[in-house]
Amino acid sequence: MTLPLPHPALAAADPELAGLVADEELLQAATLRMIPSENYVSGAVLEACGTVLQNKYSEGYPGRRYYEGQQIIDRVERLAVDRAKAVFGVEHANVQPYSGSPANLAVYLAFAEPGDTVMGMSLPMGGHLTHGWGVSATGTWFRGVQYGVRRDTGLIDFDEVRELALKERPKIIFCGGTALPRTIDFAAFAEIAREAGALLVADVAHIAGLIAGGAHPSPVPHADVISTTTHKTLRGPRGAMLMSRAEHAKALDRAVFPGLQGGPHNQTTAAIAVALHEAAQPSFRDYAHAVVANARALAEALLAQGFELVSGGTDNHLILMDLTGRDVPGKVAAKALDRAGIVVNYNTVPYDPRKPFDPSGIRIGTPSLTSRGLGTEHMATVAGWIDRGVSAARSGDEAALTAVRAEVAELMSAYPAPGLTV
Template structure:
């Protein structure tokens, strides 16, 4: 691992921050569901000389010279993604999952067209049409919700909503939904109203690639995603679609929504996709899901309520209102970080608090699984989370939990 000596010679303040961040990641438990730890190979690729190269356009059709190796890297990323997901066409240039969504919208919709998507407080995402986001400002957006009693998608209700709203596009795929998605049901709702269907698999890209979650590729018209969450590749986004949409999608990415691609990140995508094609990745993804189940069951054993009653994916969503009605998700996030457990406050269905200080917490297992955490270790983590929430402000308990966290970090080292 780099010790940032060259950075320190030029900019000691930045070097201090970089070293501090490495120490923070090594010494804390990363449980934000959208975070993971990439391999040293991916980090090395992302810090390569490709950071210097402009490569506007696509392989073989660049607007600048000197792109032969940029072409090689992008073609490798594309072909590996096709193999992973079984997609006809892949664009690996989006800078993020949100950028990927923007490009799909730009490729298919006009301002004022209608989008139907899951409400943010029920597990949706900003880029699916929240009023604070470009999607909510450019398009006419209405939302469907999860069932208040079960915490699960109600596909019949979704179809009824589609028939009444008559959207031009339905967006599926979510940032805080712990259950497997039935893509065919959503596609049927889209077909019934002659709408396009975009499946955003940003959170579950790796689970889909490994076969731990059903794939929307070949079902939905467009599949977008992030490449740095459960799949552990270079940070950015991806779009997959049939060949019939390829030209429109590529034009919407460049020059429609972006200029030059971040070729160093695409190199990281290529390396990460290559790692995901190895048999070990399937075992990793399986353990991610198993660890989430164990975490959820442990928290339930301590009396906590989980939205939907459990999980099929990499995350659990805890509704604190039943067990701890006087504690907000923001309070819990802050108290847990004080002992080295980093997760995030999150809204829950039928939220009664502010979105800035909601009633739930979201915890994910991808990063801890990358460190080697197994079911037994996850049970220990669940015990620690419960102990802190049950004893907010008890410094003796905090010290005990912090010591356990330190032991776990030492037992499962990250970057040495």
């Protein structure tokens, strides 16, 4: 296979790896990527990730480094920090965390002691591993208590959250998760946290781009600390940020470095700065609102196809589908849809009777397809493909999956993806 430019050095040095990169680029170009935590970054973000900033070691913070030769790096990091503060309207930002999980670990290191009680949404209900779930280090080193959602509505029961918080008196309360299709009521969480004497941490990794674009309420007036990744809806590199009120700045910075990490990944810091610059543009606001509009249109189309959606729909970028009524396990459906060129992930649903590695649901989202320019007018077609794919998964009709894949590829060819050369 001929490698698309601009990777000539990679092709010359390591043709095998270059071929794999080319294959992945072709796969991303030809398929409908619907995992809600994935997206396409711009060519500018990709270029920033591959700059000579990769060559620098920069332990410490701007103006307070343990290495010399940081004159330019300090300016890069300050630029990213200033842009984060401007985009999200926060008093303090740290752009050094390597990823979302280390960012959350820094929160624990800054504000809790091993054995303290922490509270977050249960993983099977849509929470995250690092919110005190048992198999995570956070559930091993801290005492995790979990809240969930109502069986009848699929929505967070704030009466239960308050009762649990007042009973358990956690040091930290996390709000946010990985499979929450509805608007997060940060004000309600903040009121409960104040009453329980807890620090409120808003983990907005999934919805950071929607917040930046004004398509989801901001946690800034309510949360003590905000944790986020910089990819997903924000369309930046694989990194993370911690943001907070000024009073928590020193504790967070100390927890990130030297508490958990050594030198920051400067090329990632640069790409974060680029993504935040893009997020400050009017076009990003249009994108964020289009993500939500597409998700709502897709949810309506799926309901019309007879699918069961957790909470009955969505307010944001993701949809959680319960396939119990279709008599198809989520894993079987996800793998079949993958063969049909529709990339989703199998996922537990609230009160799922099946095991996490073989759950009842699939999780889908609209960030990537929105970044390619698909609109609400395409969502009925997408829902139809999903319906055909799930039906084919149940019947074992591989010919139907092949037919859907060809239709998907044809549509994708008309909507080139940002950052791709094919």
